[in-house]
Amino acid sequence: MTFYEILINRKSCRKFTTQPIEEEKIETLKKAALLSPTGKRKNHWDFIFVRDNDLLAQLSDCKPHGSKLIRNAQLAVVVLGSPEISDTWIEDCSIASIILQLQAEELGLGSCWVQVHKREHNENTSAEKHVKDLLQIPENKEILSVIALGYPHEKKEANKESELLFERIHFEKYNSTL
Numbered sequence: 001m002t003f004y005e006i007l008i009n010r011k012s013c014r015k016f017t018t019q020p021i022e023e024e025k026i027e028t029l030k031k032a033a034l035l036s037p038t039g040k041r042k043n044h045w046d047f048i049f050v051r052d053n054d055l056l057a058q059l060s061d062c063k064p065h066g067s068k069l070i071r072n073a074q075l076a077v078v079v080l081g082s083p084e085i086s087d088t089w090i091e092d093c094s095i096a097s098i099i100l101q102l103q104a105e106e107l108g109l110g111s112c113w114v115q116v117h118k119r120e121h122n123e124n125t126s127a128e129k130h131v132k133d134l135l136q137i138p139e140n141k142e143i144l145s146v147i148a149l150g151y152p153h154e155k156k157e158a159n160k161e162s163e164l165l166f167e168r169i170h171f172e173k174y175n176s177t178l
C-alpha cells in the first residue's frame with residue numbers, strides 16, 4: 001500500500017470485531033509510536049497500551065459522548081506527554097496519535113482518536129482526571145488522546161478525491177489559486 005493509499009482509505013472506525021490484534025502488529029504499533037518526531041527531540045511522551053476488557057470499559061466512560069467506542073476495541077493506546085519537559089507536548093502527542101492511526105491502517109486495522117485533553121467526564125471532573133486515576137498516571141503528565149484500535153467491523157468507503165477542499169489550498173498569497 002502506498003502512503004497516499006493509506007491516507008485516502010483511512011476513516012475513523014468505531015465498531016470493531018472480537019478478533020485480537022496479533023502480537024507482531026502490536027510490536028509494529030509500539031515502534032511506530034516511538035518513531036514519531038518531537039520538538040527538540042525531547043521524546044517526553046508515554047504510551048499506555050490497554051487490552052484488559054475491564055479497563056477498556058472504564059476508559060470508554062471517560063466522557064459522556066464520543067468515547068463509548070473504546071468499549072469494543074481490542075486495544076486502546078493512551079497518549080500522554082510532559083508539559084514540564086516540552087512546550088510542544090500537544091503537538092508531539094498529536095503527531096504520535098496520527099502516526100498510530102496511519103500505521104494501524106497499513107496493518108489492516110481500524111482506529112479512532114478519542115480526545116481527552118480539555119474534555120469533561122462530568123460537571124465536576126475532567127476526562128483526563130478519570131483516565132489518570134484509572135491508570136495511575138502521575139499528576140505532572142497530561143493526556144492528549146486515546147487511540148482505539150481493532151479489526152474493523154465493516155469496511156468503510158474510501159475518501160473521495162472529488163470531495164477534497166481544494167479551495168483551501170492557496171498559492172503564493174491567501175485567496176490566490178492557480
Ligand SMILES: Cc1cc2nc3c(=O)[nH]c(=O)nc-3n(C[C@H](O)[C@H](O)[C@H](O)COP(=O)(O)O)c2cc1C
Binds near residue numbers: 113
Ligand atoms: C483532534 C481530534 C479529536 C477527535 N475526537 C474524537 C472523539 O472524541 N470521539 C470520536 O468518536 N471521534 C473523534 N475524532 C474523530 C473525528 O470525528 C474524525 O476524524 C472526523 O470526523 C473525520 O472523519 P474520518 O476520521 O473518518 O476521516 C477526533 C479526531 C481528531 C483529529
